[in-house]
Amino acid sequence: IHGPDFAVAIIKVILNTHISENITEIQKKYINELVNDIKNKKQESFGLFEALNDNDFQEQFLAFSQSIYAELPNYPLIHDFIKYRIWPIIVHQQHLEGMFNKYDLKTHPNMSINLQESRMQLSEPKPLEISLTQEKLSEIRLKNKRKRTIIENNSINNEESATEILQ
The missing domain is CATH 1.20.5 (Single alpha-helices involved in coiled-coils or other helix-helix interfaces)
Incomplete structure (x- = not known):
């Protein structure tokens, strides 16, 4: 939804390219966050900053930032970047969350202490004492x-x- 807005911030901060004076509030927030990240030496872009060195990618990125309703398949280089660089990170994060949710005890403050302790004991990883x-x-x-x-x-x-x- 806010992909083009984020692209405007990248263009302004990273590429130092002049953009229109009609900057939205969301774009201002993205610009401020990027400036703060650079000041704090947080420059992990998952390869986006490097990809912007390619003229074809940069051209599509500029067009993407100016679009009102951006459909990623219309920008194949950006689409591939997201598909192969960003999407696996999101999927991996969801897998990790699922693993942690599996071990979440979900005790409730209204449960008796005995019930909470029983759930804790049942959830403990124990080796099998018998084969x-x-x-x-x-x-x-x-x-x-x-x-x-x-x-x-x-x-x-x-x-x-x-x-x-x-x-």
Whole structure:
């Protein structure tokens, strides 16, 4: 949305090219930020400043900055720059955020202390204390099946007892 506005700021600050006097507030903010970054020696541009040394790229960049409704495919050099230099950074950032969100406990202040501690304990990375084998898995499944059978039998007996009381 603000690509051309940012391009105007780059042209003004980096290329020292005169631009029209009708500078928008957003363009002023971008210009001030760029000036502050340069003063603070923050000049990481992901290769944009170097790419502007190419005359064809610079020509497209100037045209892009003057466009009102810029569609990147109309500027193939800028489109390729964003596609191969900027877009992977954004995608990588989203992957990192996803990884951190995976380990976010999402505890809430209204949760009891015990519940918060339980969530912390469950989220701790722990090495497996036992090695899982097919035999051990079968044994665990058999124990769980026996527990379910006992619970089902108890519920049947409870139903029979309740029926006898009512009769």
